[in-house]
Amino acid sequence: MEKTLAYWQDKAATLSIEGRAFIDGEYRHAASGRTFDCLSPIDGKLLAKVADGAAEDVNAAVAAARRAFDSRVWSGLNPRQRKAILLRWAGLMREHLDELSLLETLDAGKPIGDTTSVDVPGAAYCVEWFAEAIDKIGGEVAPADHHLVGLVTREPIGVVAAVVPWNFPILMASWKFGPALAAGNSVVLKPSEKSPLTAIRIAQLAREAGIPAGVFNVVPGAGEPGKLLALHPDVDCLAFTGSTNVGKLIMQYAGQSNLKRVWLELGGKSPNIVMPDCADLDRAANAAAGAIFYNMGEMCTAGSRLLVHRDIKDVFVDKLIAAARSYTPGNPLDPKTSMGAIVDQVQLERVLSYIEAGRAESKLLLGGGRVKQESGGYYIEPTIFDTAPNAKIAREEIFGPVLSVITFDTVEEAIRIANDSEYGLAAAVWTANLTTAHEMARSLRAGTVWVNCYDEGGDMNFPFGGYKQSGNGRDKSLHALEKYTELKSTLVRLR
Numbered sequence: 001m002e003k004t005l006a007y008w009q010d011k012a013a014t015l016s017i018e019g020r021a022f023i024d025g026e027y028r029h030a031a032s033g034r035t036f037d038c039l040s041p042i043d044g045k046l047l048a049k050v051a052d053g054a055a056e057d058v059n060a061a062v063a064a065a066r067r068a069f070d071s072r073v074w075s076g077l078n079p080r081q082r083k084a085i086l087l088r089w090a091g092l093m094r095e096h097l098d099e100l101s102l103l104e105t106l107d108a109g110k111p112i113g114d115t116t117s118v119d120v121p122g123a124a125y126c127v128e129w130f131a132e133a134i135d136k137i138g139g140e141v142a143p144a145d146h147h148l149v150g151l152v153t154r155e156p157i158g159v160v161a162a163v164v165p166w167n168f169p170i171l172m173a174s175w176k177f178g179p180a181l182a183a184g185n186s187v188v189l190k191p192s193e194k195s196p197l198t199a200i201r202i203a204q205l206a207r208e209a210g211i212p213a214g215v216f217n218v219v220p221g222a223g224e225p226g227k228l229l230a231l232h233p234d235v236d237c238l239a240f241t242g243s244t245n246v247g248k249l250i251m252q253y254a255g256q257s258n259l260k261r262v263w264l265e266l267g268g269k270s271p272n273i274v275m276p277d278c279a280d281l282d283r284a285a286n287a288a289a290g291a292i293f294y295n296m297g298e299m300c301t302a303g304s305r306l307l308v309h310r311d312i313k314d315v316f317v318d319k320l321i322a323a324a325r326s327y328t329p330g331n332p333l334d335p336k337t338s339m340g341a342i343v344d345q346v347q348l349e350r351v352l353s354y355i356e357a358g359r360a361e362s363k364l365l366l367g368g369g370r371v372k373q374e375s376g377g378y379y380i381e382p383t384i385f386d387t388a389p390n391a392k393i394a395r396e397e398i399f400g401p402v403l404s405v406i407t408f409d410t411v412e413e414a415i416r417i418a419n420d421s422e423y424g425l426a427a428a429v430w431t432a433n434l435t436t437a438h439e440m441a442r443s444l445r446a447g448t449v450w451v452n453c454y455d456e457g458g459d460m461n462f463p464f465g466g467y468k469q470s471g472n473g474r475d476k477s478l479h480a481l482e483k484y485t486e487l488k489s490t491l492v493r494l495r
Protein backbone atom coordinates (compact mmCIF):
# COMPACT_ATOMS: atom_id res chain seq x y z
CA MET A 1 0.00 0.00 0.00
CA GLU A 2 1.30 3.42 -0.89
CA LYS A 3 1.75 5.51 2.23
CA THR A 4 0.31 8.89 1.43
CA LEU A 5 -0.20 12.03 3.46
CA ALA A 6 -3.72 10.76 4.26
CA TYR A 7 -2.29 7.44 5.53
CA TRP A 8 0.04 9.22 7.96
CA GLN A 9 -2.61 11.72 9.03
CA ASP A 10 -5.05 8.89 9.82
CA LYS A 11 -2.38 7.05 11.72
CA ALA A 12 -1.47 10.20 13.66
CA ALA A 13 -5.11 10.74 14.61
CA THR A 14 -5.29 7.37 16.39
CA LEU A 15 -1.75 7.19 17.73
CA SER A 16 -1.53 6.60 21.44
CA ILE A 17 1.46 8.41 22.93
CA GLU A 18 3.25 7.48 26.14
CA GLY A 19 4.69 10.40 28.08
CA ARG A 20 5.85 8.80 31.32
CA ALA A 21 9.43 8.15 32.39
CA PHE A 22 10.70 4.56 32.21
CA ILE A 23 12.49 3.53 35.39
CA ASP A 24 13.43 0.06 36.62
CA GLY A 25 11.43 -1.70 33.95
CA GLU A 26 8.17 0.23 34.16
CA TYR A 27 6.53 3.48 33.12
CA ARG A 28 6.19 5.97 35.96
CA HIS A 29 4.91 9.49 36.38
CA ALA A 30 7.44 12.00 37.64
CA ALA A 31 7.60 11.70 41.43
CA SER A 32 6.48 15.32 41.66
CA GLY A 33 3.54 14.59 39.33
CA ARG A 34 4.75 17.45 37.13
CA THR A 35 4.55 17.29 33.34
CA PHE A 36 5.56 19.52 30.48
CA ASP A 37 3.71 20.05 27.20
CA CYS A 38 5.21 18.30 24.21
CA LEU A 39 4.05 20.27 21.15
CA SER A 40 4.32 19.31 17.51
CA PRO A 41 6.28 21.80 15.38
CA ILE A 42 4.09 20.75 12.45
CA ASP A 43 1.12 22.76 13.75
CA GLY A 44 2.03 23.89 17.26
CA LYS A 45 -0.58 21.51 18.80
CA LEU A 46 -0.21 19.46 21.97
CA LEU A 47 1.02 15.91 21.38
CA ALA A 48 1.40 14.69 24.95
CA LYS A 49 1.99 15.67 28.53
CA VAL A 50 5.43 14.35 29.35
CA ALA A 51 6.88 13.55 32.78
CA ASP A 52 9.10 16.40 33.93
CA GLY A 53 11.87 14.49 35.65
CA ALA A 54 13.70 15.94 38.65
CA ALA A 55 15.99 14.77 41.45
CA GLU A 56 13.80 11.95 42.77
CA ASP A 57 13.34 10.46 39.31
CA VAL A 58 17.01 10.76 38.39
CA ASN A 59 18.02 9.18 41.69
CA ALA A 60 15.56 6.32 41.19
CA ALA A 61 16.80 5.69 37.65
CA VAL A 62 20.47 5.77 38.67
CA ALA A 63 19.78 3.49 41.63
CA ALA A 64 17.95 1.02 39.36
CA ALA A 65 20.78 1.15 36.84
CA ARG A 66 23.34 0.57 39.61
CA ARG A 67 21.40 -2.37 41.08
CA ALA A 68 21.10 -3.95 37.65
CA PHE A 69 24.79 -3.47 36.98
CA ASP A 70 25.95 -4.81 40.33
CA SER A 71 23.66 -7.84 40.07
CA ARG A 72 25.39 -8.71 36.77
CA VAL A 73 22.00 -9.51 35.28
CA TRP A 74 23.20 -7.84 32.08
CA SER A 75 26.95 -7.33 32.36
CA GLY A 76 27.30 -10.96 33.47
CA LEU A 77 25.62 -12.42 30.40
CA ASN A 78 27.77 -14.07 27.77
CA PRO A 79 28.39 -11.57 24.98
CA ARG A 80 26.38 -13.70 22.60
CA GLN A 81 23.39 -13.65 24.95
CA ARG A 82 23.49 -9.86 25.07
CA LYS A 83 23.82 -9.89 21.32
CA ALA A 84 20.68 -12.00 20.90
CA ILE A 85 18.62 -9.71 23.12
CA LEU A 86 19.88 -6.55 21.44
CA LEU A 87 19.11 -8.03 18.03
CA ARG A 88 15.56 -8.74 19.21
CA TRP A 89 15.26 -5.14 20.35
CA ALA A 90 16.47 -3.82 17.00
CA GLY A 91 14.02 -6.20 15.30
CA LEU A 92 11.17 -4.73 17.35
CA MET A 93 12.22 -1.22 16.31
CA ARG A 94 12.00 -2.36 12.71
CA GLU A 95 8.60 -3.99 13.31
CA HIS A 96 7.41 -0.68 14.78
CA LEU A 97 8.98 1.36 11.98
CA ASP A 98 5.79 3.23 11.08
CA GLU A 99 4.85 4.04 14.65
CA LEU A 100 8.34 5.20 15.67
CA SER A 101 8.84 7.21 12.48
CA LEU A 102 5.49 8.88 12.94
CA LEU A 103 6.31 9.76 16.55
CA GLU A 104 9.65 11.21 15.45
CA THR A 105 8.07 13.24 12.66
CA LEU A 106 5.28 14.60 14.87
CA ASP A 107 7.69 15.40 17.68
CA ALA A 108 10.64 16.90 15.79
CA GLY A 109 9.06 18.07 12.50
CA LYS A 110 11.35 15.87 10.39
CA PRO A 111 10.00 14.70 7.01
CA ILE A 112 8.37 11.26 7.27
CA GLY A 113 10.41 10.14 4.26
CA ASP A 114 13.53 10.73 6.35
CA THR A 115 12.36 9.22 9.62
CA THR A 116 11.22 6.03 7.86
CA SER A 117 14.44 5.69 5.84
CA VAL A 118 17.17 7.20 8.01
CA ASP A 119 16.34 7.87 11.66
CA VAL A 120 14.51 4.75 12.80
CA PRO A 121 16.24 2.14 10.57
CA GLY A 122 19.54 3.88 11.41
CA ALA A 123 18.93 3.47 15.14
CA ALA A 124 18.00 -0.21 14.71
CA TYR A 125 21.11 -0.73 12.56
CA CYS A 126 23.32 0.89 15.19
CA VAL A 127 22.02 -1.51 17.84
CA GLU A 128 22.50 -4.44 15.45
CA TRP A 129 26.03 -3.34 14.54
CA PHE A 130 27.25 -3.20 18.14
CA ALA A 131 25.33 -6.37 19.04
CA GLU A 132 27.07 -8.18 16.18
CA ALA A 133 30.46 -6.81 17.17
CA ILE A 134 30.39 -7.60 20.86
CA ASP A 135 30.86 -11.36 20.68
CA LYS A 136 33.75 -11.03 18.22
CA ILE A 137 36.21 -8.75 19.90
CA GLY A 138 38.57 -9.86 22.65
CA GLY A 139 41.41 -8.49 24.75
CA GLU A 140 45.17 -8.88 24.48
CA VAL A 141 47.82 -11.10 25.97
CA ALA A 142 50.59 -8.56 26.42
CA PRO A 143 54.30 -9.36 26.21
CA ALA A 144 55.54 -9.74 29.80
CA ASP A 145 58.42 -11.16 31.80
CA HIS A 146 58.68 -14.92 31.57
CA HIS A 147 57.25 -15.58 35.02
CA LEU A 148 54.10 -13.57 34.29
CA VAL A 149 50.98 -13.87 32.17
CA GLY A 150 49.62 -10.43 31.38
CA LEU A 151 46.08 -9.83 30.17
CA VAL A 152 44.68 -6.57 28.91
CA THR A 153 40.89 -6.64 28.98
CA ARG A 154 38.01 -4.22 28.66
CA GLU A 155 35.23 -4.14 31.24
CA PRO A 156 31.96 -2.23 31.22
CA ILE A 157 32.29 1.02 33.08
CA GLY A 158 29.02 0.76 35.05
CA VAL A 159 26.21 3.32 34.92
CA VAL A 160 26.24 5.35 31.72
CA ALA A 161 24.08 8.47 31.40
CA ALA A 162 23.29 9.58 27.87
CA VAL A 163 22.07 13.17 27.36
CA VAL A 164 21.02 13.82 23.79
CA PRO A 165 19.65 16.57 21.51
CA TRP A 166 16.53 16.90 19.40
CA ASN A 167 17.77 16.98 15.82
CA PHE A 168 18.08 13.18 15.39
CA PRO A 169 16.41 12.07 18.61
CA ILE A 170 16.38 8.28 18.31
CA LEU A 171 19.50 8.08 16.14
CA MET A 172 21.78 10.18 18.37
CA ALA A 173 20.51 8.27 21.39
CA SER A 174 21.28 4.94 19.69
CA TRP A 175 24.86 6.01 19.03
CA LYS A 176 25.21 6.13 22.83
CA PHE A 177 23.04 3.28 24.11
CA GLY A 178 24.01 0.90 21.28
CA PRO A 179 27.69 0.54 22.24
CA ALA A 180 27.07 1.21 25.96
CA LEU A 181 24.56 -1.64 26.30
CA ALA A 182 26.51 -3.99 24.04
CA ALA A 183 29.52 -3.54 26.33
CA GLY A 184 27.40 -4.54 29.35
CA ASN A 185 26.64 -1.21 30.97
CA SER A 186 23.35 0.06 32.41
CA VAL A 187 22.02 3.22 30.78
CA VAL A 188 19.96 6.21 31.89
CA LEU A 189 18.87 8.12 28.80
CA LYS A 190 17.82 11.78 29.02
CA PRO A 191 16.19 12.75 25.72
CA SER A 192 15.76 16.38 24.75
CA GLU A 193 12.62 18.04 26.14
CA LYS A 194 11.89 19.08 22.55
CA SER A 195 11.68 15.48 21.28
CA PRO A 196 11.35 12.87 24.03
CA LEU A 197 8.74 10.54 22.52
CA THR A 198 10.68 7.87 20.63
CA ALA A 199 13.09 7.37 23.53
CA ILE A 200 10.14 6.77 25.85
CA ARG A 201 8.52 4.33 23.41
CA ILE A 202 11.58 2.17 22.72
CA ALA A 203 12.08 1.60 26.45
CA GLN A 204 9.00 -0.63 26.43
CA LEU A 205 10.36 -2.44 23.38
CA ALA A 206 13.62 -2.99 25.27
CA ARG A 207 11.71 -4.83 28.01
CA GLU A 208 9.79 -6.85 25.43
CA ALA A 209 13.10 -7.85 23.85
CA GLY A 210 14.37 -9.13 27.20
CA ILE A 211 16.60 -6.32 28.43
CA PRO A 212 16.32 -6.72 32.21
CA ALA A 213 14.63 -4.09 34.40
CA GLY A 214 16.96 -1.28 35.40
CA VAL A 215 19.36 -1.80 32.49
CA PHE A 216 17.70 0.81 30.24
CA ASN A 217 15.94 3.78 31.82
CA VAL A 218 14.55 6.98 30.31
CA VAL A 219 14.10 10.18 32.31
CA PRO A 220 12.61 13.01 30.24
CA GLY A 221 12.66 16.61 31.33
CA ALA A 222 14.27 19.93 30.48
CA GLY A 223 17.91 20.70 31.34
CA GLU A 224 17.45 19.67 34.98
CA PRO A 225 17.74 15.86 34.73
CA GLY A 226 20.77 16.28 32.44
CA LYS A 227 22.47 18.46 35.01
CA LEU A 228 21.53 16.12 37.86
CA LEU A 229 22.95 13.15 35.95
CA ALA A 230 26.17 15.05 35.23
CA LEU A 231 26.51 15.92 38.94
CA HIS A 232 25.46 12.47 40.19
CA PRO A 233 28.10 10.68 42.28
CA ASP A 234 26.93 7.25 41.14
CA VAL A 235 27.03 7.86 37.37
CA ASP A 236 30.30 6.53 35.97
CA CYS A 237 30.17 8.04 32.50
CA LEU A 238 28.21 10.79 30.83
CA ALA A 239 27.92 10.66 27.05
CA PHE A 240 26.57 13.93 25.73
CA THR A 241 25.51 15.20 22.33
CA GLY A 242 24.41 18.80 22.19
CA SER A 243 25.64 22.36 22.17
CA THR A 244 29.17 23.40 23.01
CA ASN A 245 27.93 25.67 25.82
CA VAL A 246 26.14 22.86 27.63
CA GLY A 247 29.08 20.54 26.92
CA LYS A 248 31.33 22.93 28.83
CA LEU A 249 28.94 22.87 31.79
CA ILE A 250 28.86 19.07 31.78
CA MET A 251 32.64 18.89 32.09
CA GLN A 252 32.43 21.25 35.05
CA TYR A 253 29.70 19.17 36.70
CA ALA A 254 31.89 16.09 36.37
CA GLY A 255 34.75 18.00 37.97
CA GLN A 256 32.50 19.16 40.80
CA SER A 257 31.28 15.62 41.50
CA ASN A 258 33.02 12.31 40.87
CA LEU A 259 35.20 12.91 37.78
CA LYS A 260 32.91 10.68 35.75
CA ARG A 261 34.12 10.07 32.24
CA VAL A 262 32.66 12.72 29.97
CA TRP A 263 32.29 12.33 26.22
CA LEU A 264 31.09 15.28 24.20
CA GLU A 265 29.72 15.46 20.67
CA LEU A 266 29.14 19.17 20.18
CA GLY A 267 28.47 21.83 17.63
CA GLY A 268 29.99 22.59 14.25
CA LYS A 269 30.41 25.21 11.56
CA SER A 270 31.74 22.97 8.85
CA PRO A 271 33.47 24.31 5.74
CA ASN A 272 32.58 22.88 2.35
CA ILE A 273 35.30 23.99 -0.10
CA VAL A 274 34.78 24.02 -3.87
CA MET A 275 38.03 24.31 -5.86
CA PRO A 276 38.03 25.71 -9.41
CA ASP A 277 39.03 22.30 -10.84
CA CYS A 278 35.98 20.54 -9.33
CA ALA A 279 35.01 17.97 -11.98
CA ASP A 280 31.24 18.16 -11.56
CA LEU A 281 29.83 21.48 -10.43
CA ASP A 282 26.22 20.27 -10.68
CA ARG A 283 26.88 17.43 -8.31
CA ALA A 284 28.82 19.71 -5.98
CA ALA A 285 25.99 22.26 -5.99
CA ASN A 286 23.38 19.61 -5.20
CA ALA A 287 25.54 18.26 -2.40
CA ALA A 288 26.18 21.77 -1.05
CA ALA A 289 22.42 22.39 -0.88
CA GLY A 290 21.83 19.03 0.81
CA ALA A 291 24.67 19.72 3.25
CA ILE A 292 22.79 22.69 4.71
CA PHE A 293 19.11 22.17 3.88
CA TYR A 294 18.71 18.46 4.70
CA ASN A 295 16.95 18.12 8.07
CA MET A 296 16.16 21.87 7.94
CA GLY A 297 19.83 22.60 8.58
CA GLU A 298 19.47 21.11 12.07
CA MET A 299 22.63 19.10 11.54
CA CYS A 300 25.78 19.17 13.62
CA THR A 301 27.72 18.40 10.43
CA ALA A 302 25.84 20.97 8.33
CA GLY A 303 28.04 22.40 5.59
CA SER A 304 27.08 25.86 6.79
CA ARG A 305 30.14 27.63 5.37
CA LEU A 306 30.44 27.18 1.61
CA LEU A 307 33.86 28.33 0.43
CA VAL A 308 33.88 28.87 -3.35
CA HIS A 309 36.85 29.85 -5.52
CA ARG A 310 36.37 33.24 -7.14
CA ASP A 311 36.84 31.86 -10.70
CA ILE A 312 33.73 29.66 -10.48
CA LYS A 313 31.70 31.56 -7.95
CA ASP A 314 29.04 33.08 -10.19
CA VAL A 315 28.39 29.87 -12.08
CA PHE A 316 28.37 27.84 -8.92
CA VAL A 317 26.04 30.12 -6.98
CA ASP A 318 23.47 29.93 -9.81
CA LYS A 319 23.55 26.13 -9.64
CA LEU A 320 23.37 26.23 -5.85
CA ILE A 321 20.28 28.43 -5.86
CA ALA A 322 18.58 26.12 -8.35
CA ALA A 323 19.39 23.12 -6.13
CA ALA A 324 18.21 24.95 -3.00
CA ARG A 325 14.79 25.56 -4.55
CA SER A 326 14.06 21.84 -4.36
CA TYR A 327 13.96 22.18 -0.55
CA THR A 328 10.55 23.76 -0.15
CA PRO A 329 9.17 23.56 3.37
CA GLY A 330 6.11 21.30 3.39
CA ASN A 331 3.98 19.19 5.72
CA PRO A 332 6.42 16.70 7.29
CA LEU A 333 3.71 14.00 7.15
CA ASP A 334 3.64 14.21 3.35
CA PRO A 335 6.08 11.63 1.91
CA LYS A 336 6.90 14.10 -0.87
CA THR A 337 8.19 16.72 1.56
CA SER A 338 11.97 17.22 1.56
CA MET A 339 12.07 19.96 4.18
CA GLY A 340 9.99 19.90 7.34
CA ALA A 341 9.43 22.15 10.35
CA ILE A 342 11.93 23.82 12.67
CA VAL A 343 11.76 21.97 15.98
CA ASP A 344 10.02 24.67 18.05
CA GLN A 345 9.25 28.35 18.46
CA VAL A 346 12.47 29.02 20.39
CA GLN A 347 14.64 27.59 17.62
CA LEU A 348 12.53 29.33 14.97
CA GLU A 349 13.16 32.70 16.62
CA ARG A 350 16.84 31.94 17.04
CA VAL A 351 17.25 31.16 13.34
CA LEU A 352 15.23 34.23 12.33
CA SER A 353 17.42 36.44 14.51
CA TYR A 354 20.50 35.13 12.68
CA ILE A 355 18.78 35.89 9.39
CA GLU A 356 18.24 39.47 10.62
CA ALA A 357 21.93 39.70 11.54
CA GLY A 358 22.76 38.38 8.08
CA ARG A 359 20.63 40.99 6.37
CA ALA A 360 22.52 43.70 8.26
CA GLU A 361 26.03 42.62 7.28
CA SER A 362 25.78 40.34 4.23
CA LYS A 363 24.02 40.07 0.88
CA LEU A 364 20.89 37.92 0.82
CA LEU A 365 20.88 35.61 -2.22
CA LEU A 366 17.85 33.43 -1.46
CA GLY A 367 15.01 33.01 1.02
CA GLY A 368 15.20 34.74 4.36
CA GLY A 369 11.65 34.31 5.61
CA ARG A 370 9.26 32.34 7.76
CA VAL A 371 6.66 30.49 5.67
CA LYS A 372 3.50 28.40 6.20
CA GLN A 373 2.61 30.47 9.24
CA GLU A 374 -1.08 29.67 8.76
CA SER A 375 -0.29 26.03 9.69
CA GLY A 376 0.50 27.08 13.26
CA GLY A 377 3.89 25.38 12.79
CA TYR A 378 7.44 26.65 12.40
CA TYR A 379 8.86 26.75 8.89
CA ILE A 380 11.75 28.70 7.36
CA GLU A 381 12.67 28.70 3.68
CA PRO A 382 16.18 27.81 2.47
CA THR A 383 18.30 30.92 2.98
CA ILE A 384 21.63 31.82 1.37
CA PHE A 385 23.89 34.79 2.07
CA ASP A 386 27.00 35.99 0.27
CA THR A 387 29.19 36.95 3.17
CA ALA A 388 32.63 37.70 4.59
CA PRO A 389 34.32 34.94 6.60
CA ASN A 390 34.22 36.95 9.82
CA ALA A 391 30.50 37.83 9.70
CA LYS A 392 28.47 36.64 12.68
CA ILE A 393 26.41 34.26 10.53
CA ALA A 394 29.63 32.77 9.11
CA ARG A 395 31.18 32.13 12.53
CA GLU A 396 28.38 31.02 14.85
CA GLU A 397 26.43 27.76 14.64
CA ILE A 398 22.88 28.63 13.57
CA PHE A 399 21.41 25.12 13.41
CA GLY A 400 18.90 26.09 10.76
CA PRO A 401 18.61 26.38 6.96
CA VAL A 402 21.01 29.32 6.57
CA LEU A 403 24.08 29.08 4.35
CA SER A 404 27.04 31.48 4.24
CA VAL A 405 28.85 31.63 0.89
CA ILE A 406 32.44 32.82 1.26
CA THR A 407 34.78 33.62 -1.65
CA PHE A 408 38.49 32.68 -1.71
CA ASP A 409 41.39 32.98 -4.16
CA THR A 410 44.06 30.46 -3.09
CA VAL A 411 44.28 27.06 -1.44
CA GLU A 412 46.15 28.60 1.49
CA GLU A 413 43.40 31.14 2.00
CA ALA A 414 40.71 28.45 1.85
CA ILE A 415 42.49 26.35 4.48
CA ARG A 416 43.07 29.38 6.68
CA ILE A 417 39.39 30.39 6.58
CA ALA A 418 38.22 26.80 7.00
CA ASN A 419 40.35 26.24 10.11
CA ASP A 420 39.63 29.66 11.60
CA SER A 421 36.77 28.36 13.74
CA GLU A 422 36.32 27.19 17.29
CA TYR A 423 34.73 24.08 15.81
CA GLY A 424 36.24 21.11 13.98
CA LEU A 425 33.50 18.56 13.35
CA ALA A 426 33.58 18.04 9.58
CA ALA A 427 34.83 19.53 6.32
CA ALA A 428 34.68 18.80 2.59
CA VAL A 429 36.78 19.52 -0.49
CA TRP A 430 35.75 19.31 -4.12
CA THR A 431 38.66 18.95 -6.55
CA ALA A 432 39.75 16.76 -9.47
CA ASN A 433 43.37 16.83 -8.34
CA LEU A 434 44.39 13.91 -6.13
CA THR A 435 47.28 15.77 -4.56
CA THR A 436 45.17 18.81 -3.76
CA ALA A 437 42.54 16.49 -2.26
CA HIS A 438 44.97 14.71 0.06
CA GLU A 439 46.93 17.79 1.00
CA MET A 440 43.81 19.72 1.87
CA ALA A 441 42.30 16.77 3.74
CA ARG A 442 45.47 16.62 5.85
CA SER A 443 45.38 20.34 6.58
CA LEU A 444 41.73 20.51 7.62
CA ARG A 445 41.30 20.30 11.40
CA ALA A 446 38.12 18.22 11.49
CA GLY A 447 37.01 14.79 12.68
CA THR A 448 35.59 13.89 9.26
CA VAL A 449 36.76 15.11 5.85
CA TRP A 450 34.79 14.31 2.71
CA VAL A 451 36.35 14.59 -0.73
CA ASN A 452 34.01 15.11 -3.70
CA CYS A 453 30.98 14.30 -1.55
CA TYR A 454 29.24 15.50 1.60
CA ASP A 455 27.66 13.58 4.47
CA GLU A 456 28.38 10.21 2.87
CA GLY A 457 29.48 7.01 4.59
CA GLY A 458 26.59 7.07 7.04
CA ASP A 459 27.22 3.48 8.11
CA MET A 460 28.75 2.48 11.41
CA ASN A 461 32.32 1.88 10.27
CA PHE A 462 33.66 5.40 10.61
CA PRO A 463 34.33 7.11 13.94
CA PHE A 464 32.31 10.29 14.27
CA GLY A 465 33.23 13.28 16.40
CA GLY A 466 35.11 16.50 16.51
CA TYR A 467 38.36 18.35 16.95
CA LYS A 468 38.61 21.47 19.09
CA GLN A 469 35.31 22.65 20.64
CA SER A 470 33.30 20.17 18.60
CA GLY A 471 34.03 17.74 21.40
CA ASN A 472 36.06 14.70 22.37
CA GLY A 473 35.77 10.96 21.89
CA ARG A 474 34.05 9.33 18.95
CA ASP A 475 30.62 7.83 18.35
CA LYS A 476 30.17 4.92 15.91
CA SER A 477 32.76 2.29 14.91
CA LEU A 478 34.53 -0.06 17.32
CA HIS A 479 36.26 3.00 18.80
CA ALA A 480 32.95 3.99 20.40
CA LEU A 481 33.30 0.98 22.72
CA GLU A 482 36.39 2.63 24.22
CA LYS A 483 34.12 5.25 25.77
CA TYR A 484 32.01 2.74 27.62
CA THR A 485 34.71 0.42 28.94
CA GLU A 486 37.63 0.58 31.35
CA LEU A 487 40.94 -1.01 30.39
CA LYS A 488 42.25 -3.48 32.92
CA SER A 489 45.71 -5.02 33.16
CA THR A 490 45.78 -8.36 34.98
CA LEU A 491 49.21 -9.77 35.82
CA VAL A 492 49.45 -13.38 37.01
CA ARG A 493 52.71 -14.55 38.55
CA LEU A 494 53.32 -18.16 37.58
CA ARG A 495 56.13 -18.99 39.94
Ligand code: NAD
Nearest residue numbers: 164165166191192222223226227242243246265266267300
Ligand atom coordinates in the same frame (compact mmCIF):
# COMPACT_ATOMS: atom_id res chain seq x y z
P1 NAD B 1 21.53 21.49 24.00
O1 NAD B 1 22.96 21.52 24.45
O2 NAD B 1 20.69 22.66 24.28
O3 NAD B 1 20.78 20.25 24.70
C1 NAD B 1 21.26 18.94 24.59
C2 NAD B 1 20.74 18.14 25.76
O4 NAD B 1 21.29 18.67 26.97
C3 NAD B 1 19.23 18.19 25.94
O5 NAD B 1 18.78 16.92 26.34
C4 NAD B 1 19.05 19.21 27.04
O6 NAD B 1 17.87 19.04 27.80
C5 NAD B 1 20.25 18.93 27.90
N1 NAD B 1 20.67 20.06 28.74
C6 NAD B 1 20.36 21.37 28.61
N2 NAD B 1 20.95 22.09 29.59
C7 NAD B 1 21.66 21.21 30.35
C8 NAD B 1 22.50 21.34 31.49
N3 NAD B 1 22.74 22.51 32.07
N4 NAD B 1 23.07 20.22 31.98
C9 NAD B 1 22.87 19.03 31.41
N5 NAD B 1 22.07 18.84 30.33
C10 NAD B 1 21.48 19.92 29.80
O7 NAD B 1 21.57 21.12 22.46
P2 NAD B 1 20.33 20.96 21.48
O8 NAD B 1 19.80 22.32 21.19
O9 NAD B 1 19.40 19.93 22.00
O10 NAD B 1 21.02 20.36 20.17
C11 NAD B 1 21.66 21.13 19.24
C12 NAD B 1 23.15 21.05 19.44
O11 NAD B 1 23.58 19.70 19.39
C13 NAD B 1 23.90 21.75 18.33
O12 NAD B 1 24.95 22.53 18.87
C14 NAD B 1 24.45 20.61 17.50
O13 NAD B 1 25.60 20.91 16.76
C15 NAD B 1 24.72 19.58 18.54
N6 NAD B 1 24.80 18.24 17.94
C16 NAD B 1 26.02 17.64 17.85
C17 NAD B 1 26.14 16.40 17.27
C18 NAD B 1 27.48 15.72 17.17
O14 NAD B 1 27.49 14.51 17.00
N7 NAD B 1 28.58 16.43 17.28
C19 NAD B 1 25.01 15.75 16.78
C20 NAD B 1 23.77 16.38 16.88
C21 NAD B 1 23.68 17.63 17.47
